[in-house]
Amino acid sequence: MTQDKTDKKDDFDLQEFLPYLLNRAxxxxxxxxxxxxxxxxxxxxxxxxxxxxxxNYGEMTAKDIGERAKIHKTKVSRAVSKLEQRRYLTRTRSLSDRRVEELTLTTTGHAVYRDLRKVAEQYDAKLAGLFSQDESDLLRKMLWRLAHMS
Amino acid sequence: MTQDKTDKKDDFDLQEFLPYLLNRAxxxxxxxxxxxxxxxxxxxxxxxxxxxxxxNYGEMTAKDIGERAKIHKTKVSRAVSKLEQRRYLTRTRSLSDRRVEELTLTTTGHAVYRDLRKVAEQYDAKLAGLFSQDESDLLRKMLWRLAHMS
DNA sequence: GCTTGTTAGTTACAAAATCAACTATTACTC
DNA sequence: GAGTAATAGTTGATTTTGTAACTAACAAGC
Incomplete structure (x- = not known):
């Protein structure tokens, strides 16, 4: 009664579902x-x-970041405000278009970036270490592909 | 000035960072x-x-689900309430341990499950179709591994 | 140059996630 | 078996996200 026979093909397991696996991973x-x-x-x-x-990319606008990372503009806006409060970045109105703000890391911000980047690098190596070189290369390629489907 | 020379190894790109790639994908x-x-x-x-x-697994308790899917118990609790409201599942107090609730899908719930499962199956096939059979098999294996690191 | 449309970014409100504290029940220990 | 700890699940307060509406600046059409 719990699992009736109408489900013929029981070969599809939740644990195999790619979106689920991707999210879990x-x-x-x-x-x-x-x-x-x-x-x-x-x-x-x-x-x-x-x-x-x-x-990573140097001076950018909020819009650039949002597009590149696919983050909604309200989220970017709030993140920028917080980073500014903490004096990790500064904004300067673009002269050519005064709607736009050029964002630049401060010295502090850049130091934080470098510190975290080092950690990220090591952590990435650790993760990649779970697999062979070829495998992790392929993994990145596949993930990139999935991330850029639409 | 924007990107100074102190960063020797500029080969580590954000777009290559596995956690970032994984999240985006x-x-x-x-x-x-x-x-x-x-x-x-x-x-x-x-x-x-x-x-x-x-x-997928038949009767389970909220705790079982939380553990298997790594979802926090408050989230499970609220999800269960909503599914109960919509009459997709029923709860019955376990006789052996009255703290525990056994959760079971109703007929409606099971119909919804089957419908969504069909969609999931097709969608999964579509995603897997981006790659060769071997590649997508490997992808699943690697994702599973990453999801079960700790 | 004025209306209309578009764009960059912010703000306000609603929905959801997180975290801590809570109830009820069972298990452990002496 | 009384007292303490642990467990299943819920609830409430806070934080974060998502959605829509908003301001300010620019662009296009006429």
């Missing part, structure tokens, strides 16, 4: 690193991502 | 399916997961 793999930027700098994930974008 | 790959259970049944992700666990 994403959550699990984020946990440890999350602890670092949270405990060490009191940052939220979106804040960390914005910081990392600025550190 | 997870979000992207969940979107389309999310629309279905949201639009069609007004369900939230946790609710869908609880429903799917019950459909």
């Amino acid at each position: 994403a959550e699990e793999s984020s946990l440890e690193f999350q602890q670092v930027y949270k405990d060490r700098y009191g940052m939220l994930r979106t804040e960390w991502r914005v910081l990392f974008h600025l550190g | 997870a979000e992207e790959s969940s979107l389309e399916f999310q629309q279905v259970y949201k639009d069609r049944y007004g369900m939230l992700r946790t609710e869908w997961r609880v429903l799917f666990h019950l459909g």
Whole structure:
């Protein structure tokens, strides 16, 4: 009665469902690193991502970040405010278009970025270490593909 | 000035960072399916997961689900309440331990499960179709491994 | 140059997630 | 078997996210 016979093909298990697996793997793999930027700098994930974008790509606008990382503009806006409060970045109105704000990391912000980046690098190596070089290369390629489907 | 020379190894790109890639892929790959259970049944992700666990594994307790899916008990509790309100499941106090509730899908709940499961199956096939059979098999294996690190 | 439309970013309100404290029940220990 | 600890699940307060409406600036059409 609990599991009736109408389900012929019982070969489809939840544990195999890609979106589920992806979410579980994403959550699990984020946990440890999350602890670092949270405990060490009191940052939220979106804040960390914005910081990392600025550190990685240099001066950007909120819109650029939102597009590149697919983060909604309200989230970016709030993250930028918080990072500004903590003096990790500064905003300067663009002269050519005064709606736009150019965001730049401060010296402090850049130091935080470098510190977290080092941790990220090590942590990434640790994760990749679960697999062979070829495998982790392939994994990245596949994930990139999934992330850029639409 | 924007990107100074102190960063020797600039080979570590944010786009390569596994937790970032995983999160992006997870979000992207969940979107389309999310629309279905949201639009069609007004369900939230946790609710869908609880429903799917019950459909997939039969009778379970809230604790079982929480452990297996790594969902916090408050989230499970609220999801169960909502599913009960919508008459997708029923609770019965365990006779051996009256703290415990056995959760079972109703006929309606099971119908919803079967419908969504069919969609999930098709969607999974679509995602897997981005890769070769070997690749997607490997992908699942790697994701499972990442999801079960700790 | 004025109306209309679009864009960058913010703010306000509603929905959901997180965290801590709570109830009720069972298990452990002496 | 009384007292303490542990467990299943719920509830309430706080934080974070999501959605919509908003401001300010620019762009286009006429």
